[in-house]
Each structure stands twice: as C-alpha cells, then as structure tokens.
Amino acid sequence: QVQLVESGGGLVQAGGSLRLSCVASGLPFSINAMGWFRQAPGKEREFVGAISWSGGSTSYAGSVKGRFTISRDNAKSTVYLHMNRLNPADTAVYYCAADRNPFGSAYTSSAEYAYWGQGTQVTVSS
16 A cells, blocks of 8 residues: 655744655655645645656746755655745645656646645744
C-alpha cells in the first residue's frame, strides 16, 4: 500500500524559510514523478511544484517560481520542497502527491497524481 508522509511544516514569519519533506513507501519511488500542492482555507487545492521521475525536469506555479525549489533523493524515497521568502499568501496545508504511472513528467494537474499524503500545515505570519 502506498503511503506518503509529509513533514516540516510550521509557523514562520514573513520572509522566512521552511523545508518540507515527503517520504514515500509502497511504490517504486525512483521512477515516479512527484508533485506538491496546497490548499488554503476556503480555497481550492492548487499546484505548487513538480519534479519528473528522473529529476531532470521541474515545474512551478507562477506564484512560487523563484522562491520555491523542489528536489528529490531517490536513495531516501523523499521529495523536498524548499520554500524561501515566504509570505502570508503561502499559508496553506501542503500535500505531496505521486504520479499514477511510472516515468512521468513534472505534471501540473492534480489529475495526474493517484497518491496523496495527509498534508502538513504551513502558516506564515506578517
């Protein structure tokens, strides 16, 4: 059974940084594309960033480009989201997701992802 477990969320002041981690089990992590999404209160879930199965391709939402970086460590079955220059608009529950098929690209659509973590809360104070 596939499990994705996020960690690293918390409360941070505007301008600060956080690193989220997502550990995967039950799937061939090294050949699965991974994504990060977020959902703020009262809003729909939105794409944040994604990384292809090989790690050679990434994609980001316009609102985080240049501030957030996604990376992966296949030896640890872990995908990371490095978040810098955080602002209150980044406050949300952050979810990692795994592609439903192997050898995928850095997909931006949630429909491409079959497996989801439980989420980790990120709160940015002004």
